[in-house]
C-alpha cells in the first residue's frame with residue numbers, strides 16, 4: 001500500500017516538474033520570438049507594407065540598373081524588394097528583424113521564386129555603404145539615426161529612397177507620391 005502511495009506522489013511530482021519547465025521553455029521561446037520584432041517596431045518602424053502607389057513611385061525614382069546593389073532596410077514581407085528584384089538588378093537584399101515577418105517574407109519569396117534574398121538581421125549592424133541603392137520605410141527617429149550614422153558613410157552617387165519619411169538636413173533630389181529620393185553628392 002505504502003509503495004503505491006509513494007509511486008503516486010513521485011509521479012505527481014514529476015508531472016508537475018515537467019509541466020513547470022515546459023511552461024518556462026514556452027515563455028522563453030515566446031520572448032525570443034517576439035523580442036526582436038518589438039525592438040524593430042520601437043526603434044525602426046512597425047510592419048506596415050508600402051502601398052502599391054508608393055512602390056510604383058519607388059521604381060520610377062530608382063531608375064534601377066543591372067549593376068545596382070539594392071537593399072531594403074526593414075523589408076517587412078519583402079513586397080518592395082521583390083518588386084525591385086524584377087527590375088533585373090545585380091543584388092536585391094532585404095533585412096528584417098521581426099521573426100514572424102521575416103518568415104513570411106521568406107515564404108513569399110519561396111512561393112514567387114524571386115531572386116531577392118531575404119536576410120534575418122538588424123540592418124544597423126550591416127555594411128550599408130556597399131549598396132548603390134537603399135530603400136526604406138522607417139519612422140522619424142530611425143531616419144534621424146540614419147542621417148547621423150549611415151548617410152555620412154555612403155559612397156558618392158548612392159541613392160536613398162524613402163517612403164513617407166524625410167531626412168531632415170539632406171536636400172531632396174526628387175519626390176513622387178510621398179516617396180523621396182536622395183542622391184549622395
Ligand SMILES: C[S@@+](CC[C@H](N)C(=O)[O-])C[C@H]1O[C@@H](n2cnc3c(N)ncnc32)[C@H](O)[C@@H]1O
Nearest residue numbers: 040044047048049050074075076097122123137
Ligand atoms: C514600415 S515596415 C516597411 C516594410 C517594407 N520595407 C515596405 O516598404 O513594405 C518597416 C519594417 O522594418 C522592420 N525593421 C525595423 N527596424 C529594423 C531593424 N533594425 N532591422 C531590420 N528590420 C527592421 C520592421 O520589423 C518592419 O517590418
